[in-house]
Amino acid sequence: MAHYSFQFQTLAILVLRVGVRQEVVMKDGILLQLNNISVVYSDVIQVLKGVSLSVEEKHIVSLLGSNGAGKTTTLKAISGLLKTENGKVTDGDIVYRKKSIQNSPPETITRQGIIQVLEGRQPFKYLTIEENLRVGTATRWGKPYKKDMELIYDYFPPLKERRKTLAGYCSGGELQMLVMGRALMAHPQLLLLDEPSLGLAPLVVMEIFQIIERINKEQGTTIILVEQNARMALQIADYGYIMENGKIVMEGVSADLKENPDIKEFYLGMGTSGDAKSYRDVKSYKRRKRWL
16 A cells, blocks of 8 residues: 555656646746756766856847857757757756756757757758758748748848859858858747857958847847857847856846956957957966966
């Protein structure tokens, strides 16, 4: 009798837990919430250690940090792409539109409107630009796409000029426009951008960031922007998070972060007076990050 009683109690606990995960309480206007998540690769290497963040609907949120801080892993935890690298969320929860998507298959997450643009600009090289864009409609197969194509060409005019060109012959800037355009063809509700400025000329970077800002304002697309170009990211973002060693060490409204003395020195290359910092003057002096 005691054995059956134990089984019943265990079942009741499981039912309660499932109920809690199905009815997650979130503040109004919050589209995505990460609650104290930890990520482990190959059951050994822990990369994220209790990361928590919130993303408001129709906002741009920037995720800043040095190489190896855990920014890309955070995006892949959201999009479900950790599984392709033998990684998984081991603790915490990821909530999207009040439902848990933790460790869900990437195809399921994509159909819910979460689209990630990977770092490195990876097109289908042997398809034309136009064919690459049409690949973005795979999640809504059979639906009209011509108006969407016109919208993409409006955002990225160089793509229209070279729409019959093989993607493998495109420049870095054109490829960045292409992968962003392909993502937009899927009608994302939440767009995850990983290092869109990487390896691009300054003028192209400025153009890309202007387009990102337009997409957010004109389409109402919520965007999480992972960037090492902190200056540009904070100019267009509404809110920002700073990551170090797999943890969130600082967060705030972008305008406040730009005025923070630590952010100025370590990410914007400025002294406390606001002038550009010269490291010839400090020689061996190294200021300690106050959040470590």
